[in-house]
Amino acid sequence: MAQAADLAAPAPLARARAIAAADWLPHAILWVGIAIVAFPIYLTLVASTLTPQEIAQAPMPLLPGGEAWHNYRTALLEGATMRLSPPVLVMMANSLVMALGITFGKIAVSILSAYAVVFFRFPLRMVFFWMIFITLMLPVEVRIVPTYAVVSGLGMINTYSGLVVPLIASATATLLFRQFFLTIPDEYVEAAKIDGASPMRFFWDVVLPLSRTNIAALFVILFIYGWNQYLWPLLMATDKNLDTIVIGIKKMIGTGDALTEWHLVMATTVLAMLPPALVVVLMQRWFVKGLIETEK
Amino acid sequence: MAAIELVGVRKAFGTVEVLHGVDIAIADGEFIVILGPSGCGKSTLLRIVAGLEEASAGDVVIGGRRVNGVEPKDRNIAMVFQNYALYPHMNVFDNMAYGLRIRGMPKAEIERRVRAAAEMLELVPFLARKPRELSGGQRQRVAMGRAIVREPAAFLFDEPLSNLDAKLRVQTRLEIQKLHRRLRTTSLFVTHDQIEAMTLAERIVVMNTGRVEQIGTPEEVYARPASTFVAGFIGSPPMNLLAATVSADGASAQLDGARLRLPRPAAAFAGRRLVLGVRPEHLRLGGDAFEMEVEMVEQLGADQLVHGRLGAHEIVLRTGPGPRPAPGSRVPVGFEAAQLHWFDSETTRRLAP
Numbered sequence: 001m002a003q004a005a006d007l008a009a010p011a012p013l014a015r016a017r018a019i020a021a022a023d024w025l026p027h028a029i030l031w032v033g034i035a036i037v038a039f040p041i042y043l044t045l046v047a048s049t050l051t052p053q054e055i056a057q058a059p060m061p062l063l064p065g066g067e068a069w070h071n072y073r074t075a076l077l078e079g080a081t082m083r084l085s086p087p088v089l090v091m092m093a094n095s096l097v098m099a100l101g102i103t104f105g106k107i108a109v110s111i112l113s114a115y116a117v118v119f120f121r122f123p124l125r126m127v128f129f130w131m132i133f134i135t136l137m138l139p140v141e142v143r144i145v146p147t148y149a150v151v152s153g154l155g156m157i158n159t160y161s162g163l164v165v166p167l168i169a170s171a172t173a174t175l176l177f178r179q180f181f182l183t184i185p186d187e188y189v190e191a192a193k194i195d196g197a198s199p200m201r202f203f204w205d206v207v208l209p210l211s212r213t214n215i216a217a218l219f220v221i222l223f224i225y226g227w228n229q230y231l232w233p234l235l236m237a238t239d240k241n242l243d244t245i246v247i248g249i250k251k252m253i254g255t256g257d258a259l260t261e262w263h264l265v266m267a268t269t270v271l272a273m274l275p276p277a278l279v280v281v282l283m284q285r286w287f288v289k290g291l292i293e294t295e296k
Numbered sequence: 297m298a299a300i301e302l303v304g305v306r307k308a309f310g311t312v313e314v315l316h317g318v319d320i321a322i323a324d325g326e327f328i329v330i331l332g333p334s335g336c337g338k339s340t341l342l343r344i345v346a347g348l349e350e351a352s353a354g355d356v357v358i359g360g361r362r363v364n365g366v367e368p369k370d371r372n373i374a375m376v377f378q379n380y381a382l383y384p385h386m387n388v389f390d391n392m393a394y395g396l397r398i399r400g401m402p403k404a405e406i407e408r409r410v411r412a413a414a415e416m417l418e419l420v421p422f423l424a425r426k427p428r429e430l431s432g433g434q435r436q437r438v439a440m441g442r443a444i445v446r447e448p449a450a451f452l453f454d455e456p457l458s459n460l461d462a463k464l465r466v467q468t469r470l471e472i473q474k475l476h477r478r479l480r481t482t483s484l485f486v487t488h489d490q491i492e493a494m495t496l497a498e499r500i501v502v503m504n505t506g507r508v509e510q511i512g513t514p515e516e517v518y519a520r521p522a523s524t525f526v527a528g529f530i531g532s533p534p535m536n537l538l539a540a541t542v543s544a545d546g547a548s549a550q551l552d553g554a555r556l557r558l559p560r561p562a563a564a565f566a567g568r569r570l571v572l573g574v575r576p577e578h579l580r581l582g583g584d585a586f587e588m589e590v591e592m593v594e595q596l597g598a599d600q601l602v603h604g605r606l607g608a609h610e611i612v613l614r615t616g617p618g619p620r621p622a623p624g625s626r627v628p629v630g631f632e633a634a635q636l637h638w639f640d641s642e643t644t645r646r647l648a649p
Binding site: 185187188190191193194195196197201205206209210 | 346347348367368369370373374375377378379380381383384385394395398399442
């Protein structure tokens with residue numbers, strides 16, 4: 001007994017030390033991870049406040065300079081004039097139109113198709129469902145040539161609708177809404193039938209309000225998806241006044257001997273990151289709710 | 297308000313028929329309870345009346361109008377669901393008003409009806425609340441309010457009390473009764489709980505495996521069960537049912553491993569195989585019908601239940617407070633001739649009296 005007590009005495013201390021180490025290690029890993037992710041963003045921020053000469057120095061200064069106002073103003077209003085790119089404000093507007101168009105289009109189309117697939121019994125219902133499902137395997141990159149042919153055939157090259165419409169169909173969002181709709185009890189449908197609500201009335205009055213958090217979560221995901229589109233706008237918007245900001249950044253960077261106005265590129269990059277970040281920050285609460293909670 | 301008539305209603309899901317021809321005539325203003333075990337088709341029957349399911353054959357007539365193929369909203373009925381089906385994002389007022397708004401009723405009239413229903417159901421303080429901020433009993437009342445404001449020809453209740461706890465269930469049962477006495481709206485109430493059925497119903501429809509076993513007042517169903525199923529389903533503990541062969545002189549019945557002396561000779565059944573039924577509360581300690589081997593006694597306060605054996609049969613006897621029979625002992629048991637039920641052993645239907 002005495003022996004056992006002796007052995008047991010140092011145990012709590014050792015355990016405390018083990019706990020401290022166990023706490024400390026994950027934190028250290030997280031800090032390293034954050035540093036790896038954050039450092040390039042910090043560098044971008046710093047570079048966007050420097051003069052071109054300061055950026056060209058090796059090594060580049062790691063503390064912000066005094067050119068922030070000038071750099072951002074030039075980028076927003078004039079663009080990288082040496083490379084003939086339009087002002088960033090124009091490009092941001094283009095991106096915004098495209099991102100919002102894709103987001104609202106996707107949500108509208110997918111919520112309606114999910115509503116049809118879940119709440120109605122029509123011939124070939126499952127065939128349609130599987131057709132939607134299979135498009136998961138056909139992202140833009142795979143179907144880009146036929147899509148381009150169709151869009152150009154419809155005369156939609158170099159138009160906003162050409163930017164938005166081909167990206168609107170979304171199997172992912174349809175499936176997400178379908179899963180949510182399947183959790184809506186049949187009794188709501190039946191109560192609405194007895195109340196005399198038509199299918200569209202039920203959709204507006206019951207299904208849509210219940211889908212609020214899902215819509216918010218999808219809004220965040222789809223807005224970022226739309227904002228970050230690269231390949232499709234690159235191919236289809238040859239008019240530089242239709243350049244989106246993601247395309248614009250790439251075009252601002254010179255190749256070979258051409259000069260790159262790095263201070264403006266960096267300012268544009270920071271500006272390009274702002275709207276998605278803003279959407280995430282503002283809708284975070286809804287976003288998390290939409291992913292974890294079904295309101296019932 | 298209206299009478300409801302079901303004529304030869306059948307329902308098949310695919311090749312499986314779940315209702316085999318149901319005929320029920322419900323008078324205007326009557327409170328009917330459809331009682332049966334789960335899977336007997338009672339909910340399906342209610343949904344056919346509501347128009348949520350279409351009958352495979354037969355007619356549903358509401359207020360003299362044949363409503364086969366008529367949309368639920370045009371049948372002038374209101375339904376209270378088991379889980380209430382309150383729209384979670386609407387407050388109590390909107391939940392009750394929704395159906396009226398869709399019908400394009402004037403705002404003032406909606407306001408008046410919802411207020412009236414809310415007062416009747418004591419829901420006035422909760423009108424602005426969402427369903428999730430209400431207790432189970434309050435939600436149940438909102439569900440009833442939603443039905444009442446419609447002022448329909450008939451109320452359909454689909455096991456509306458089964459999500460409530462025991463105490464609330466008793467209370468709500470009384471409220472439904474009061475409500476019905478006040479509104480006199482034809483009501484069809486589905487349940488598997490015989491106490492709900494006995495207390496609420498003006499007439500009970502006992503269903504089993506897609507067929508109506510018996511339609512009658514609670515007293516009739518209890519006193520003169522039409523089949524062994526009804527006899528075993530109504531009453532708690534259920535009726536003792538004993539397969540027996542009546543002796544040639546009709547004075548006794550041969551059971552499985554025991555003999556029972558009949559209180560009054562039954563010459564009409566002499567030599568026949570049938571099923572004898574006698575309720576636990578109609579058996580008494582003392583008498584000369586048979587001797588029961590006591591296995592267990594349950595004390596209920598006002599009563600005690602004596603469980604025992606008679607040959608291969610299990611017997612339950614209900615008796616008032618008094619000396620408790622010792623388990624393992626043999627006690628004499630008797631009953632009145634009038635309390636004995638006779639059923640055909642083939643068809644299970646009632647034979648006499």
